[in-house]
Amino acid sequence: MLVIVGLLLGGMMVSLSTLQENRNDAETKRQLDETREALIGFAVANGRLPRPAVSATDGTERGLCASDTQCTGFIPWQVLGTQRADSRGKLIRYSVSPDFANATFNLSSKASKKVQTRDNTGTSVYLVGQAAACNSTDQACSAAVVFSHGSKRFGTSIDGTALSGVTASNTDEQANDTGSINGTLFMARTPTDNTEVTGGEFDDILVWIPPFTLYNRMIAAGRLP
DSSP: OHHHHHHHHHHHHHHHHHHHHHHHHHHHHHHHHHHHHHHHHHHHHHSSOOOOBSSSSOOSBOOOOSSTTTTEEEOOHHHHTOOSBOTTSBBOEEEEOHHHHSSOOOTTOOOOBEEEEEOTTSOEEEEESOSSOOOTTTOOSBSEEEEEOTTTSOOBBTTSOBOOOOOSSOHHHHHHHHTHHHHTEEEOOOOBOOSSSTTOOBOOEEEEEOHHHHHHHHHHTTOOO
8 A cells, every 4th residue: 555655656746847847848938939029129129139148147248249159158138138047047048140249230141040950860950041051142040049958957057157967968958058060050859868869868948030030020110121
């Protein structure tokens, strides 16, 4: 009888833990969506996207960024008036194309962010962008990406403490942490704890801003062309 009760309680604890994780994921996705909307609102008001925060503890906007690497960091929460951390207390990450952040952008500005996922064979495929270099004519790439490191690995606490996350297998999460290929390529995948799959375990959550989304909102606001 005690064994049965123990099994039932154990099952309930697992279910409650899973339920809480799902709630945290949903809340983080909501925060990222709100942050994306705030970024678009900033662009409508200012003609450009903001640059990343000065630091983990200073949410004002850093100076001009000469490269995609320099344009990758934390969301400038003080500038946007948004939450700086996700539902787990990790600072929200942000990477923006220099052409969209350093000056007023236009229909020929170059979006530089790419996003990949993996198909059922583990092969990386593009969700945003393509193998060829981004350019200012096809706008296949994204103007910016916003993401959370999820609950289990990587991230930075609100006091600026970097959280450990490297394992032998989670190469896709490591790529997001560093902004692989000089701050231009990011990964978005279905969450998994399976260390055997290509790219390893993964629980990052990403959203992005396509150039046409910005253009449409700017045109509607009378800011373009």
